[in-house]
Amino acid sequence: xxxxxxxLGEIWLIAGAVVAGGFLLLGLDRVEPNARGAYGFRALIIPxxxxxxxxxxxxxxxxxxxxxxxRRRHAxxxxxxxxxxxTMAIGLPAILASALILRPSWPGDAPAVLIAPPxxxxxxxxxx
Amino acid sequence: xxxxxxxxxxxxTKWFYDAVLIVAVIVYVAAFxxxxxxxxxxSRPVDGAITNARALGTCAFLMLSMILAIGPLARLDRxxxxxxxxxxxxxxxxxxxxxxxxxxxIDWYFAFSPVPKLDALFLANTDIGHLVxxxxxxxxxxxxxxxxxxxxxxxxxxxxxLGAPLWKALHLAIYPAYASTxxxxxxxxxxxxxxxxxxIVASAMALGVAGLHLVTWRSGxxxxxAGDWLAVPGADGVTDGRGLVVDLPGGGxxxxxxxxxxxxxxxxxxxxxxxxxxxxxILDGCVTCPWHGFQxxxxxxxxxxxxxxxxxxxxxxxxxxxxxxxxVTPNPPGTLTTPIPISTPAEGVA
Numbered sequence: 001x002x003x004x005x006x007x008l009g010e011i012w013l014i015a016g017a018v019v020a021g022g023f024l025l026l027g028l029d030r031v032e033p034n035a036r037g038a039y040g041f042r043a044l045i046i047p048x049x050x051x052x053x054x055x056x057x058x059x060x061x062x063x064x065x066x067x068x069x070x071r072r073r074h075a076x077x078x079x080x081x082x083x084x085x086x087t088m089a090i091g092l093p094a095i096l097a098s099a100l101i102l103r104p105s106w107p108g109d110a111p112a113v114l115i116a117p118p119x120x121x122x123x124x125x126x127x128x
Numbered sequence: 129x130x131x132x133x134x135x136x137x138x139x140x141t142k143w144f145y146d147a148v149l150i151v152a153v154i155v156y157v158a159a160f161x162x163x164x165x166x167x168x169x170x171s172r173p174v175d176g177a178i179t180n181a182r183a184l185g186t187c188a189f190l191m192l193s194m195i196l197a198i199g200p201l202a203r204l205d206r207x208x209x210x211x212x213x214x215x216x217x218x219x220x221x222x223x224x225x226x227x228x229x230x231x232x233x234i235d236w237y238f239a240f241s242p243v244p245k246l247d248a249l250f251l252a253n254t255d256i257g258h259l260v261x262x263x264x265x266x267x268x269x270x271x272x273x274x275x276x277x278x279x280x281x282x283x284x285x286x287x288x289x290l291g292a293p294l295w296k297a298l299h300l301a302i303y304p305a306y307a308s309t310x311x312x313x314x315x316x317x318x319x320x321x322x323x324x325x326x327x328i329v330a331s332a333m334a335l336g337v338a339g340l341h342l343v344t345w346r347s348g349x350x351x352x353x354a355g356d357w358l359a360v361p362g363a364d365g366v367t368d369g370r371g372l373v374v375d376l377p378g379g380g381x382x383x384x385x386x387x388x389x390x391x392x393x394x395x396x397x398x399x400x401x402x403x404x405x406x407x408x409x410i411l412d413g414c415v416t417c418p419w420h421g422f423q424x425x426x427x428x429x430x431x432x433x434x435x436x437x438x439x440x441x442x443x444x445x446x447x448x449x450x451x452x453x454x455x456v457t458p459n460p461p462g463t464l465t466t467p468i469p470i471s472t473p474a475e476g477v478a
């Protein structure tokens with residue numbers, strides 16, 4: 001029995017390894033001027049290449065085609081950040097309150113009681 | 129700054145920052161192991177692997193809470209800015225600590241599973257229809273994978289390669305990752321009534337992070353008006369060598385700086401990691417990012433040679449009534465602009 005989540009994860013990572021190899025060999029020096037002649041950092045970016053390989057493929061294609069407006073580099077999604085931060089700030093108390101309100105009383109919380117030992121087995125019952 | 133990528137741009141400050149972080153993690157984990165082992169109730173034996181998992185898990189949650197608190201704290205009080213300086217390394221170390229927590233959990237709780245341990249993590253409990261008994265391990269796994277992605281894409285290369293909009297959007301995942309972590313704890317460890325202290329401390333940390341974000345979720349000075357030119361009230365009152373952050377329509381931000389009696393404006397977003405240039409100051413004749421010290425000339429938004437970073441500039445003009453206006457549409461990065469002289473009260477226009 002195999003978890004489909006784990007299987008999907010394995011397929012994702014294998015595909016990512018293929019993309020990472022291709023990008024390091026064929027794409028990096030073409031699309032990233034600051035990478036030319038720099039080799040030490042490449043090992044550090046391999047995990048990212050493997051994990052987000054669809055984005056890597058997409059950006060590789062965009063940059064290779066020259067279809068990138070350099071001004072967009074300075075337009076981070078501030079509205080989205082404010083919305084995400086606000087949603088998180090509102091969501092955290094809701095998560096905590098729900099979990100603590102619904103928290104059950106576990107048997108382990110009950111005071112310990114001394115139970116009677118099991119009745120002695122009769123000699124007949126011990127016969128094979 | 130730029131030129132060619134290196135694995136880590138080490139500085140003395142970064143060495144110090146990282147050393148303090150690592151020592152703090154070691155001290156915390158050691159203290160937790162000592163106190164946790166001593167406080168273990170013998171009627172409920174706690175194995176060493178469980179204590180290790182708890183030590184690393186609580187440490188990762190504390191670190192993640194601090195990472196999320198640093199930004200709002202630095203906005204409220206500039207003395208927290210040094211903590212922001214190397215937050216990337218803080219995040220990477222947090223991901224490793226969280227990975228250590230997951231390793232101890234998986235190796236202990238699923239050690240004798242008939243299926244592979246990682247499969248067992250997702251198969252042991254699939255009751256996603258109820259809040260009580262929800263597979264909280266899944267929430268922890270989601271947070272861990274998210275932290276791993278953020279750590280793996282934290283090198284400067286990624287901001288340049290993905291571009292700021294995509295890189296920032298990707299790294300906004302820290303918010304759902306934190307919510308997922310809180311859910312992991314709330315539906316997992318907090319469901320046990322064994323230790324109320326942990327419930328109180330964990331809740332206080334999460335609510336503290338929420339409160340800081342609520343207090344600081346909006347900041348900046350909105351520009352007034354409509355169209356491509358907007359008024360910037362108070363621009364003439366900026367302290368020399370400092371900037372004024374201006375909110376622009378569409379979610380953009382600019383920073384109006386005063387230098388030697390003149391005003392000029394840049395994008396508020398540093399080319400490095402989109403740090404808030406307007407919260408920096410002018411050093412050695414250049415606007416200096418408060419996060420990592422990247423510098424830009426005020427008149428053209430270019431880093432001094434040999435560095436090659438550029439940020440967009442914004443045109444400024446003064447209306448007949450003396451009010452300074454900023455052009456909403458930025459110039460291409462590195463475009464030369466003409467600063468405008470400040471208006472002193474004596475020469476102000478009525």
